[in-house]
Amino acid sequence: MEVVVGRSTRSTPPGRKRLLITLSVVLSFLLGTPLWWKSTEVYRSPLPFAAIETHANQVASLALALPCDLHVIFVALPIPPKEEDQQHLQVVVDQIQQQISIILAHKKQFNSSESCASGFQVHVTLDAENVCLRSRSAAGDQQNNKVAKFWPCGLATVDSDLRELLLESSSDDDNLLDEFFWSFSKGEYLATGGCYTVVLFDEDLLNIFSNEKLGEATVVEVGNQVNPISKEGKGKRRRRVVGKYRHAWMIGPELGILSFGRDAASDIADLAVMYFSHGGRLSGKDVVVEDKEESMPLSADGKAILSFSLLNAEPSDWIFDWAFEEVEQRFLQPLVEALWPFAHLFVESQVLYYTPKAVQSHWDAALQSHVVPFKQLPFFVNANEWHLDSSSAAAGRSKLLHFAIYVPAAKECPLHLQLSTGRISQTNGFTSPGWGGIIVWNPPGCLGSSTDNSTGHQLSTKELEPLIGVVVAQLRTLFGLPPTVLDDSKTDTFGVPATARGFADWEVDVLLRRRAVMDVHASASTLASLSRLVSSLPNMVIMDEIGDQVTSSLTAAKAAREHAISGAYHATADAARKARGLAEAAFFQPSIMSLLYFPAEHQLAIYTPFFVPVLLHMLVAVIKESSRYRRERRSYLRGLQNQD
């Protein structure tokens, strides 16, 4: 009862307890403030915005492009070692080089992403038995910092094999000749991509060869002498063969160093542009077959999983199994290795049961088989019952390519796919871009003969080999190449199929160029959108990791550019892939994904429910208590004065 009623005095000083209590609560809030500040600090790792922008601009203005060299080799007999003759020949060589260069420069380049930087650098070499004359520009190439690659002359002197190969015309002589060229010129000359050779054999030279041969080896067989080359040579046609490495050769008239004409030069240029530059995808004159250049079935970091599934549609009829490890070792491993420079492919396999297809087939009496028409093919894949996704693929962001081998049920056994023309598909398979391919495999002797119910047939490697051939063709299609090497008898162009690897070296080069350019483009655009995103959301946390990824992506892109200038194909592809992968990883970093939809207004919603009631109460208490204390103290002081 210290406080006497009314606004009179009090005898004791007012207690400080209530004030203390209030202040202790305030104090704990004050202590919490730095912790609040620290824990909700928006950490933003500094991103190199300027560097990203310059990178994007560079890519937009000048795409990354890998250089190509075209070596044109004239094979000739010994020439008289006279000084003026040689000088004359040198002049001719230079002229030819000029001529081909000009023709190439006038040829339109398509699909700039996969073509070579500034066309081809043309080198002409006269490889005679005693002389090796190189065109001047090729010799003057050393001032560029790239290692000049020269044709190791002396093809004509290695007389033994070459002549045999040129003259024989068995079915696989192209292949043997290709192998010969490769073993002759391998080494540094063909270490990485971008260096193509066209070897020219004049018809006359072949005639001389054959005459010589006839001369020394009495009678071979007269019929054999009249080979297709000379036959077609009569019609002024040149046989053009594109090898499975980086060689091509032409055999025909007007291919000698002195008889070389404009026609032959344009033929060479055609060959170079059409195959070495565009991967044989220009079917006719200047028409691009495949127009979707961005469709390469790879993930951002250049990976893809080839998932092979053997689908037993009706296991009660028959069950097929395969020894996939062997298949993988024999057929797929070389392919994976061949594509490794630009695509990291991984292989996995599974066998599935009870996987009916989603469309109905009908019996076609004329074709003696069950037929799925062309129009129905898009519905062939039964997404509900084909559990093709395997666990390892689901984990990462890698691209999955399915190759399903479908074994039909006995009741529709010879199952065939019908083309739009009405004929039956030879490969009995089809591809679906970005998804993979499907092959229908009919068990042998399923028509007529009663189904033997002995379960567990093991598909032998021999049975699988044609299927794998189709798979490789499908894979080529998916990568945007023609399914098989072009054999065009109209233009007399032949290809040497890359039997083991499925992809020729020059095709890999084309794909690599395309992929590298795409990678650099993608890295630039991804980084640009990342920087736009980051600058548009000021309260987004940017971890150090993202900053590191952006920086190293830029570094990799720069490295890719430098490697591209020096013509290092593999290093360029590696760096470009790294640039894209890092850019994507930075963009899809989980820590920024969660804050993507977090506007600044949310801060209000986060803080108000708890802090507004608490702080309001606290403030009211502070005001009330301090005013009360002051009032009481005043009355106490008044009392003291009164006592005095």
Place this chain on the structure above:
Amino acid sequence: MQSVKTGAGFMSTKMVTLWGGLLLSVAIRFLLSAMGSASLLGRRLEVVSPVTSLTRLAEGQWLKQLGLSPYAGSVYHGSPLLLSLLGPFIGNRRDILLIIESERSDLCSFWVFVAADLIGALLLRSMGESLESAHIHHLSLLGLTLEQIPTSDGKAKSQGSGRWGTGNTAALFYLLNPFTIAVCIGGSTSPIENMLTILALYGAIAGIVPLAGFGWAMATHVGMYPAILFIPIACLLANGPDGPPSKLYKSPELVQAVHDRDGKCSSEIGNFQQQPAMHVIKSSNTNVTLSSGAKWLVVLKLIMWSAISWLCILGLCNFSLHEHASLHDMWSETYRFILTVEDLSPNLGVFWYFFTEVFNFFRPFFIMVFHSNIVFMVMPLTIRLHHRPVFLAFTLTAISSMLKSYPSVGDAALYLGLMCLCIHQLSGLQYFYLLLNGYFFTAIIGPVMYNLWIWRGTGNANFYFAMNLVYATLQTVLIVESSSTIIRYDRNLKKQSVKRSRTST
């Protein structure tokens, strides 16, 4: 002589009631356990929290027997000492549902928990007795008799319950509380945790510094949240049990009056007080008048004993874990697990719902805010209630049980038991009926909502969380109301004693 005789008779009936109550409580536990209610309760999230679950402890024991770290797999989050203590009893209980197979070991662990409850109750009883005698002593110092105990509503209180004894009430209430029973037979380590907390407070009331230090260290080690009870324990040791604010004695007129009365009628006090109670008053009287230097000395001793206990505990933990795990693992699986709220499965608390929703970015901040809710109330409450340390301990326990990350009804059992110790002061508690019904309501509707959400699928998380909010509100009301009742009681006490001193002079 007559009065002594009736007193003895009363004593004996009291003892009969007490022991009868104890037996009854044990019988209830045994019956329920024999009926296999452990399998029902063992999976109730109200009874078992991730920190206290015996099933998890069994997992830890199993891992330990395999020679692995008991914390491997992040299932067990309790103390290694509990593992060593309870592991042998629990060890071969594979699954809580296979109760028939493991009945024997179950029975063993059952007796451990019943013993823990009984010890806790007996400690509460003796705490209650010393509190009551201190209460009587303080009243007599103020010149008020037991008959005239002022309640907060100003009415004099009937004498019946006063004679019965706070300690007995608290002990029986603690033992017969459905929450305590559920926790005891439901496969949770809470009974031990509660017993340790009560042990620490008992040591403090009895003035046994080593016991208080040991109890506090053990309780903190097992449950972490009792750490804040260091302040009430220190207050108890330094200032003695609950009494009116010391300001009351400093008030000059009152002191004068007490002096006069003490001189005049010391014999009179002896008449209306019982002899044993008088003895306790004497001892607590010395305690009250500790000089400030001695107070600090006691606190220092407490700190020392706690430190020693902590060292022993850590040593034992290290020994118990030996090669399998380090103490660092223990910290990160117990305290860090509690603090960072890693397990977001639903429980009685308010954390899980919030932290499933909150932006990851704000998570550390809000974890800090939620935990600091407990901490920042310690100081103001201490300033306000330091003269009533047991009540302060009740308040802090209640607050921490409301705001802890993995609460269970075991925490409620503890604070309700402690609350019973202040039954004299809280007899004027308002909304008692409402609160009681609220507890019943949440105890029934909470599981129903959980069932609707998880098993029937007809409700959602909000249904259940709403009940959590109701429960938290109830506890808030309980804390706020009991605090204001205590403050009102103190004010009344002052009023009454001043009135009394006026009339006596």
